[in-house]
Amino acid sequence: MFLVPAGIPFVAFVLWPLIHGVALGFFDVQLRETRFIGLENYRRLIGDETFWAAVRNTCGFVVLVVPTVWVLSLGISALVFPMGRWARSFFRFAFYVPVVAGGVCLAMVWLWIFDQRYGLLNHVTGSLLGLEIDWLGRTDTALPSLAVVVISWSLGQPIIIFLAALGGISPELYEAARIDGAGPLRRFWHVTLPMLRPASLFVLVTQTIGVFQVFVVVLLLTVNGGPAHGTRTIVYGMYETAFTPMYDFDYAAAQGSVLLVALGTIAILQFRLLGRETRLD
Amino acid sequence: MPGESHAPKSSTRLAGLGRCVAWVVLLVAATAAILPLYWMTTGSLKLQSDAMKTPPEWFPENPTLANYEKLFGGEDGGAWEGRRPAARWLLNSLLVAASISFSAVLTSALAGYALGKLSFPGRAIAFWLVVATMMLPRQVSLIPLYLLVVGFDWMDSYPGLIAPFLCYPFGIFLVRQFMMQVPDELLAAARIDGAGPWRVFWHIVLPMSRPALGAVAIFSFMGAWNEYLWQLIVTNRPEMYTLPVGVSKLVSTLSEFDLGLAMAGATVAFLPMLAVFVMFQKYFVQGVSVGALKG
Numbered sequence: 001m002f003l004v005p006a007g008i009p010f011v012a013f014v015l016w017p018l019i020h021g022v023a024l025g026f027f028d029v030q031l032r033e034t035r036f037i038g039l040e041n042y043r044r045l046i047g048d049e050t051f052w053a054a055v056r057n058t059c060g061f062v063v064l065v066v067p068t069v070w071v072l073s074l075g076i077s078a079l080v081f082p083m084g085r086w087a088r089s090f091f092r093f094a095f096y097v098p099v100v101a102g103g104v105c106l107a108m109v110w111l112w113i114f115d116q117r118y119g120l121l122n123h124v125t126g127s128l129l130g131l132e133i134d135w136l137g138r139t140d141t142a143l144p145s146l147a148v149v150v151i152s153w154s155l156g157q158p159i160i161i162f163l164a165a166l167g168g169i170s171p172e173l174y175e176a177a178r179i180d181g182a183g184p185l186r187r188f189w190h191v192t193l194p195m196l197r198p199a200s201l202f203v204l205v206t207q208t209i210g211v212f213q214v215f216v217v218v219l220l221l222t223v224n225g226g227p228a229h230g231t232r233t234i235v236y237g238m239y240e241t242a243f244t245p246m247y248d249f250d251y252a253a254a255q256g257s258v259l260l261v262a263l264g265t266i267a268i269l270q271f272r273l274l275g276r277e278t279r280l281d
Numbered sequence: 282m283p284g285e286s287h288a289p290k291s292s293t294r295l296a297g298l299g300r301c302v303a304w305v306v307l308l309v310a311a312t313a314a315i316l317p318l319y320w321m322t323t324g325s326l327k328l329q330s331d332a333m334k335t336p337p338e339w340f341p342e343n344p345t346l347a348n349y350e351k352l353f354g355g356e357d358g359g360a361w362e363g364r365r366p367a368a369r370w371l372l373n374s375l376l377v378a379a380s381i382s383f384s385a386v387l388t389s390a391l392a393g394y395a396l397g398k399l400s401f402p403g404r405a406i407a408f409w410l411v412v413a414t415m416m417l418p419r420q421v422s423l424i425p426l427y428l429l430v431v432g433f434d435w436m437d438s439y440p441g442l443i444a445p446f447l448c449y450p451f452g453i454f455l456v457r458q459f460m461m462q463v464p465d466e467l468l469a470a471a472r473i474d475g476a477g478p479w480r481v482f483w484h485i486v487l488p489m490s491r492p493a494l495g496a497v498a499i500f501s502f503m504g505a506w507n508e509y510l511w512q513l514i515v516t517n518r519p520e521m522y523t524l525p526v527g528v529s530k531l532v533s534t535l536s537e538f539d540l541g542l543a544m545a546g547a548t549v550a551f552l553p554m555l556a557v558f559v560m561f562q563k564y565f566v567q568g569v570s571v572g573a574l575k576g
Contacts, residue, residue, distance in 0.1 A: 001478075002391045002392065002394055002395035002399065002478075002482070003391070003392055003395045003407070005387060005388050005391050005392075006388035006389070006391055006392035006448050006453060007392070009384075009388065009444070009447035009448035010388075010392075010410075010411075010414075010448040010450070012429075013422075013426065013429075013444055013445045013446075013447060013448065014414050014422070014445075014448055014450060015410060015414060016425070017421075017422030017425035017426045017429065017445075018414060018417065018421055018422045018425075020422070020425035021421040021422045021423070021424060021425050022421065024424060024425065072310075076307065076310060079303045079306065079307055080307060083300075083303075083304075089562075091307060091311060092566065093562065094311040094314060094315055095310075095311065095314050096558070096565065097314070097315060097318060097555065097558070098314055098315075098317070098318065100503065100551075100554050100555060100557075100558045101318055101551045101554065101555070102503075102506065102507030102509075102525065102550070102551070102554065103507060103509060103525075104507070104509055104524075104525035104528055104529050104547070104550065105318075105321065105525075105528070105547040105548075105550050105551045106317055106318075106321075106547075107529075108321065108528060108529075108532065108543050108544065108546070108547040109317040109318070109320055109321040109324070109544065109547065110317060111532065111538070111543075112320070112324065112332075112538075112540055112543075112544070113317065113320065115538075117333075118332070118333045118335070118337075118540070120320065120337055123335060123336060123337055127336075152313075152314060152317065155314065157569050160565075160566055160569040160570060161569060161570060164566075164569075164570040184299075209416065209418075212418070213418055213420060215420075215509075215510060216509050216510075220529055220532075235418075235420050235510075238420060238423070239510065242423070242424055242427075243427075243514055249424050249428070252424055253421075253424050253425075256418070256420055256421040256423070256424070257421065259418050259420065259421065260417055260418060260421045263416070263417060263418050264416075264417060267413075267416040267417070
């Protein structure tokens with residue numbers, strides 16, 4: 001009885017669309033009829049250069065963003081934690097504000113910051129290094145530029161998690177390490193890092209899942225998936241396939257299924273890895 | 282002897298220096314994180330000519346509300362002339378986010394209670410379905426949801442914007458994890474006193490899980506407020522745009538990038554969410570850490 005109010009929308013708008021989305025990939029959807037075509041869409045994907053560009057770029061985002069976010073948020077948290085309550089809530093606030101602002105607002109500003117003629121970035125690099133770069137229009141700078149934007153709004157959540165996890169480490173461990181003659185760096189390496197392993201894993205996995213779904217920056221900051229398809233991601237490719245005049249729903253659904261399999265694998269790995277350390281029940 | 286007393290002193294001095302360096306590093310990083318938002322807010326007060334100035338104005342020298350007048354009045358807005366589009370977008374965003382948040386709290390509370398505290402056949406399967414859908418990318422259901430909305434004739438309507446988010450799997454998970462901590466003895470005692478499952482839910486479980494429900498309300502509100510892809514797909518008419526969609530179209534529709542106008546739109550989208558965040562900061566922190574550490 002308690003399940004009914006949640007169960008109906010869950011099945012209708014969450015579970016069924018998910019199953020339907022996977023199923024669509026095996027069909028050919030036309031206006032009048034829908035025909036089962038088996039793996040035809042997937043065969044087409046294998047030969048599709050733009051899809052491979054999307055896969056490469058998505059992995060590129062993961063490689064650039066996830067380790068950077070981990071290192072930065074861990075470093076910031078480790079510096080903030082000993083400073084006491086006030087500093088902790090101040091910095092937690094400062095780094096979470098971009099999360100609250102959301103992708104579209106920040107994309108608008110970054111579009112201006114990266115602008116070749118009127119942008120803040122070229123003003124700074126221009127006056128310091130004499131460099132004026134078309135950041136979003138060059139194949140070698142477009143993807144890293146977008147990665148910076150994604151990093152800038154990804155730090156808030158991991159910092160909250162690391163600060164909470166740091167609070168859970170018993171001070172006696174540090175005391176024992178100090179008695180053994182370990183300096184601050186060795187204490188960080190041998191006490192803090194191992195104790196933060198579950199939190200780190202959680203951050204790495206949630207960030208990876210999040211970055212796999214990068215879309216807003218690609219659509220709003222670059223034109224048609226970037227110079228030479230240099231920034232298009234899997235989700236952007238899906239959007240373009242299904243909702244620009246191509247309207248190729250089943251082919252887009254097949255791309256979505258590839259994403260599903262990739263993220264499903266990561267989720268399963270997470271449970272395998274975390275399962276030993278934290279239990280769900 | 283003097284050597285011994287010297288050693289701790291230099292090490293405290295070193296620690297003091299380290300603390301200073303840490304503060305400087307952190308303040309620089311925090312400034313970098315906030316700078317785009319500062320640039321956006323101040324940029325919204327600049328005329329196009331001031332926004333394009335080199336060197337850039339770090340502080341607007343001739344602050345003006347002209348961009349906001351344009352945004353809400355639509356005088357120069359071309360297709361939206363006289364239709365006050367931004368006011369409507371703000372209303373749409375508020376309505377959509379508030380409905381989604383309300384529904385998420387309701388459904389998460391009920392389902393979280395059922396999955397956490399009641400026993401019924403299929404409970405384990407139901408819980409794993411929730412966890413699985415929480416972790417899997419929603420984009421997979423994008424096209425079926427779109428076909429569903431088209432089928433119901435819900436394009437350009439509030440039901441179309443709201444329905445896919447009525448149930449919030451992460452919220453169910455969060456509340457369920459929280460309710461697991463309510464001691465069973467308490468519920469058993471209430472049951473012995475003759476309270477049925479609804480009374481136990483209403484009088485004991487619900488008040489105790491207020492922090493989790495607060496987090497669900499906040500996160501679902503923020504998710505809906507900042508949602509983009511779905512709102513972009515189901516709205517075609519400018520009156521039905523939400524703030525993110527409307528703001529993004531300011532750039533693609535106008536022939537020239539009107540910096541001040543775009544920044545004004547982004548600021549209008551940002552400030553209400555900032556206010557919510559400042560008021561309910563506690564719940565944000567709780568929600569993030571409960572979701573992570575208890576999970």
